[in-house]
Amino acid sequence: MERADGNLRSNLAERARGVGSLRDFLELLEEHGQAVRWSDRVMPEPDLRNIAVAASRDVNNAPAIIFDNIAGYPGKRTVVGVHGSWDNIALLLGQPKGTTIREMFFDIAGRWGDASAQISRVSEGQAPVHECRHEENINLYDILPVYRINEYDGGFYLAKASVASRDPLEPDDFGKQNVGIYRLQIQGPDRFSLMTIPAHDMGRQILAAEREGVPLKVAVMLGNHPGVALFAATPIGYDESEYAYASAMMGAPIRLTSSGNGIDILADSEIVIEAELVLGERVFEGPFGEFPGSYSGVRRAPVFKVTAVSHRQNPIFENIYIGRGWTEHDTLIGLHTSAPIYAQLRQTFPEVTAVNALYQHGLTGIIAVKNRMAGFAKSVALRALGTPHGLMYLKNLIMVDADIDPFDLNQVMWALSTRTRADDIIVLPNMAMVPIDPAAVTPGKGHHLIIDATSYLPPDPVGEAHLVSPPTGPEIEELGKRIRQMQRGDVR
Amino acid sequence: MTPAQCPRCGSDGSTADFRGVDDGETVWTIWRCNDCCFSWRDSEPASAIDRKLRAGEFALDISDPGRFPVVLQPSNFQK
Structure with a gap:
C-alpha cells in the first residue's frame, strides 16, 4: 500500500481529476506501476487471452497490459485490464493503491448527487478522435487488433465498447441519449451484431426504431475516458445523461464532440465506429463467455452496418477479459452496481448503511440495514428488487444488520450462521431475470431469493442472546493501520 | 483462396474477411461462415477451429433456424 498521507491523497485526487482520456490514465497507471508493456511477439489466440487471465487472478493489484507486438497486426496496439484491479480503480478515483473496497464504495456513494457536470464541446476538426477517418472500403479487422476472448465464443467481440445513440423518436433530447456497454460481435468487414434486452435503453431504442420504421444511428466508442467506462455501465434513469453523470461522479470535465452521424461522442476516445441499425434483420450471435462464468447461447440478434470509422493516430484498441470471475468485468462494474442501489434505497429507507453487489453484476447482493x-429488512429487500438494477439482476439478496460490514464476507457468514432461521427465507417465484443467468430454467424468468440474516427484534418473542461486543470504531481502525505499517517497516 | 469449411456448423460456404500480414507474409486469415456467422482465424489452436477436436456442445446445427431465440422480436413496420 502507498503511504496515504494528506499530500499524497490531495495529489492523487488532483491527478485523477486531470485524466481526460485513456492515454492520460495509462500514463498515471504506469507512474504507479499499474500498467506494463508487453513487447514480446504474441499470437492473437491464445496468447492475449492467456495473459489477460493470468493478470486478472490478482484482483487487488493487477496492472493494465499494453500489447504492441501482435502477429499479423504490425504497428497496432491493444490494452486489457485497464479497470482490472482494485488498485487501478482506486487510482482512477484519486485514492492511493491499497484503498479498501469499502472505502471506495463510500467514496462513490458520497459523490452521488453531490456534484455538477462539466461538459465542454470541441469542434469535430479539433477532436483527437477524428484525427484519422475512413468512410469507404471499411474493414474493421484492418483497424482493430481483435482476438477471440474465450475459446468457444462465436466470433471476435468488442467487449468494452461504449455505444452512444440518440432516441430515434426524440433525437434532439440530450438527456435521452443513451451510452451503454453492450457486447458487439463483428459480422464481416463492416457489420456487427449487438446484444441487448428490452429492459436496456438500447433495447428500447431498437424496438422503437423498428416499430416506427425510422433510422437508428449509433456511435461505438472504444478506448474511452476511464471514468465514462466506469459510470456508463451504471444503471441510471432513462432520462439521465451518462456523460453528465460520469462528469459529476468524476468531479472532472468531459469533452464531447459530434460523430460524423450526429451523435455526441467523447472527443478524446481512441476509436469511434459510426453505424446504422439494419431494420428488421437478425443474425446468429454468440455464444459468448459472459460474466456469470458461462457461455450465453446462440441467438439471433440485431445487426448494424458500419458507415464510417474515426480514430486517433496510432490508436490503442481497448478490450476486456470477461468470463469466469474474477475478471476485469467484476472490478469495472462491481462498485458502480452497488452504489446506485444504495442511493436509490436510501431515498425511501435511510436505514440502509451499505450495499455490496459485487458478485456477478449483483446476482448476489448483501445489504446492511438498521x-x-x-x-423490517424483508421490506427493504423487496424495495431493492424494485430498483432499476434489482429488477432483473438481484437474484439472491442477503440482508444483514448495520453492525455487519457487507464487504467482509466473514462477518456476513457470521450473520448467516447466527441470525438466520429457516423461515427467514423468502422465494419470489417466476419473476423477471436477466436472461444469461445460467441457473435459469427459462432464460429471462426466474426466482428471487431473500435471506433475512438480521437479528431478532420485538415483537418477535425470542430475543437475541447477549452479544459479545468487541471494541470497534476509529480507534481500532487506527490501531490496525499502525500494525500494518509496523509489518511493512514504515514505523517502528 | 479455397473457402474453408466452418469448424462449427460444417458448411462449405465461407468468406475470407481479412489477412494478417507481417513483412509481406500472410500469417493468418480470418474466415466467416456464410451460414452460421461463426468467425475464426486459421492460426487458432486446433481445439477451437478443428471440427473434429472442438467440444461437441459447441457444434451448431442451423437446419431449423426457428429454434434459436430472437433478440427483440422485430415488429412488422409498414413505413
Whole structure:
C-alpha cells in the first residue's frame, strides 16, 4: 500500500481529476506501476487471452497490459485490464493503491448527487478522435487488433465498447441519449451484431426504431475516458445523461464532440465506429463467455452496418477479459452496481448503511440495514428488487444488520450462521431475470431469493442472546493501520 | 483462396474477411461462415477451429433456424 498521507491523497485526487482520456490514465497507471508493456511477439489466440487471465487472478493489484507486438497486426496496439484491479480503480478515483473496497464504495456513494457536470464541446476538426477517418472500403479487422476472448465464443467481440445513440423518436433530447456497454460481435468487414434486452435503453431504442420504421444511428466508442467506462455501465434513469453523470461522479470535465452521424461522442476516445441499425434483420450471435462464468447461447440478434470509422493516430484498441470471475468485468462494474442501489434505497429507507453487489453484476447482493422492527429488512429487500438494477439482476439478496460490514464476507457468514432461521427465507417465484443467468430454467424468468440474516427484534418473542461486543470504531481502525505499517517497516 | 469449411456448423460456404500480414507474409486469415456467422482465424489452436477436436456442445446445427431465440422480436413496420 502507498503511504496515504494528506499530500499524497490531495495529489492523487488532483491527478485523477486531470485524466481526460485513456492515454492520460495509462500514463498515471504506469507512474504507479499499474500498467506494463508487453513487447514480446504474441499470437492473437491464445496468447492475449492467456495473459489477460493470468493478470486478472490478482484482483487487488493487477496492472493494465499494453500489447504492441501482435502477429499479423504490425504497428497496432491493444490494452486489457485497464479497470482490472482494485488498485487501478482506486487510482482512477484519486485514492492511493491499497484503498479498501469499502472505502471506495463510500467514496462513490458520497459523490452521488453531490456534484455538477462539466461538459465542454470541441469542434469535430479539433477532436483527437477524428484525427484519422475512413468512410469507404471499411474493414474493421484492418483497424482493430481483435482476438477471440474465450475459446468457444462465436466470433471476435468488442467487449468494452461504449455505444452512444440518440432516441430515434426524440433525437434532439440530450438527456435521452443513451451510452451503454453492450457486447458487439463483428459480422464481416463492416457489420456487427449487438446484444441487448428490452429492459436496456438500447433495447428500447431498437424496438422503437423498428416499430416506427425510422433510422437508428449509433456511435461505438472504444478506448474511452476511464471514468465514462466506469459510470456508463451504471444503471441510471432513462432520462439521465451518462456523460453528465460520469462528469459529476468524476468531479472532472468531459469533452464531447459530434460523430460524423450526429451523435455526441467523447472527443478524446481512441476509436469511434459510426453505424446504422439494419431494420428488421437478425443474425446468429454468440455464444459468448459472459460474466456469470458461462457461455450465453446462440441467438439471433440485431445487426448494424458500419458507415464510417474515426480514430486517433496510432490508436490503442481497448478490450476486456470477461468470463469466469474474477475478471476485469467484476472490478469495472462491481462498485458502480452497488452504489446506485444504495442511493436509490436510501431515498425511501435511510436505514440502509451499505450495499455490496459485487458478485456477478449483483446476482448476489448483501445489504446492511438498521433494523427498525422485526421483519423490517424483508421490506427493504423487496424495495431493492424494485430498483432499476434489482429488477432483473438481484437474484439472491442477503440482508444483514448495520453492525455487519457487507464487504467482509466473514462477518456476513457470521450473520448467516447466527441470525438466520429457516423461515427467514423468502422465494419470489417466476419473476423477471436477466436472461444469461445460467441457473435459469427459462432464460429471462426466474426466482428471487431473500435471506433475512438480521437479528431478532420485538415483537418477535425470542430475543437475541447477549452479544459479545468487541471494541470497534476509529480507534481500532487506527490501531490496525499502525500494525500494518509496523509489518511493512514504515514505523517502528 | 479455397473457402474453408466452418469448424462449427460444417458448411462449405465461407468468406475470407481479412489477412494478417507481417513483412509481406500472410500469417493468418480470418474466415466467416456464410451460414452460421461463426468467425475464426486459421492460426487458432486446433481445439477451437478443428471440427473434429472442438467440444461437441459447441457444434451448431442451423437446419431449423426457428429454434434459436430472437433478440427483440422485430415488429412488422409498414413505413
